Amino acid sequence: MKHYRLVDWATQGYLGAVALLILLFHNHTVPEWKVLFAGHVAGIALVHGLIELAVRRPENKVVGFFRAFYPMMLYTAFYRETELLNRLFVADCLDPWFIRLEERVFGLQPSLLFMEWLPQRWVAEVFYGAYFSYYLMIIGVGIALFVRGRDQFAHYLTVVSLLFYVCYFTYILLPVCGPRVFYEDFAGLNLPPEIRSMGAAHPFPETVQAGVFPSIIFLIYRHLEAAGAAFPSSHVAVAICTAWFSFLYLKRIRYLHAFVTLLLCISTVYCRYHYVVDVLAGALTAAVIIPLAHAFYWRVERRVARAGTGPLTLTGETAGLPESR
DSSP states (O other), X not given: OTTOOHHHHHHHHHHXXXXXXXXXXXXXXXXXXXXXXXXXXXXXXXXXHHHXXXXXXXXXXHHHHHHHHHHHHHHHHHHHHHHHHTTSSOSSOSHHHHHHHHHHHHSSOHHHHHHHHSOOHHHHHHHHHHHHHHHHHHHHHHHHHHHHOHHHHHHHHHHHHHHHHHHHHHHHHSOBOOGGGGTOOOTTOOOOHHHHHHHHHSOOOHHHHTOHHHHHHHHHHHHTOOTTBOSSOHHHHHHHXXXXXXXXXXXXXHHHHXXXXXXXXXXXXXXXXXXXXXXXXXXXXXXXXXXXXXXHHHHHHHHHHHHTOSOOOSSSTTTTSXXXX
């Protein structure tokens, strides 16, 4: 395992930690727990095999590509899996508590009324477009940094992966579906009648439903989203992370990226996918995890480089940071 980098340890750690949760705490809500557990064990073995193969065949570009990008290829699978495991410790989603909290704090439901205040189609296109930009940010910043320098990409991949894994683990422990509960009937989620009636009282405006970006997001949520993965908002946390790396390495786009990220944070409530509490928790998660992961990355990676087992250089120029940081 001497060829492991921090992102490899983090990914293997997440696979192992969730495997232990499945093994030790599976219940009637996870009927296929043996398959999931076996999948995690196989995942650990495959990741290790890929790392070793990349060492033996450094000239193979296909292997090198998968070696570099494999954590990103696992994000969606990890995310979807949280829906299968989020009843291990909590019998039901916690949305009623969050809905009542929003009512006490704001005196209303921002996730229902925001869209009604601004139902114009062009406004919906802007906010849903900003919401969609999340997927482009993750991939786009990753590719840009991969082209610029492998150390910059490794830095980015490590921090964003740690941020994702923290969010995913939280989804397993604290399932919150988000404002979609007003409109969708999630199996096993028992909502009070007064909450169920809110959705009927606040339908999606026709101007919003007719939009291009709203239609794209509706399609994504119909097939790829996980129920119970709203708190904290990974949309907010990861978008802030990608913007942070723009300020660090991609300075030409940093202000545009920051503006779109701000729109994205607002859009999570406008588009009725997150409560305001989710957004604040996502921003707080980013504020805590990004600097911790950043500092930990440099400490670990410099130690690896000094040992001569990793590709990171210590000049500072390649990483874009002075040696002392």
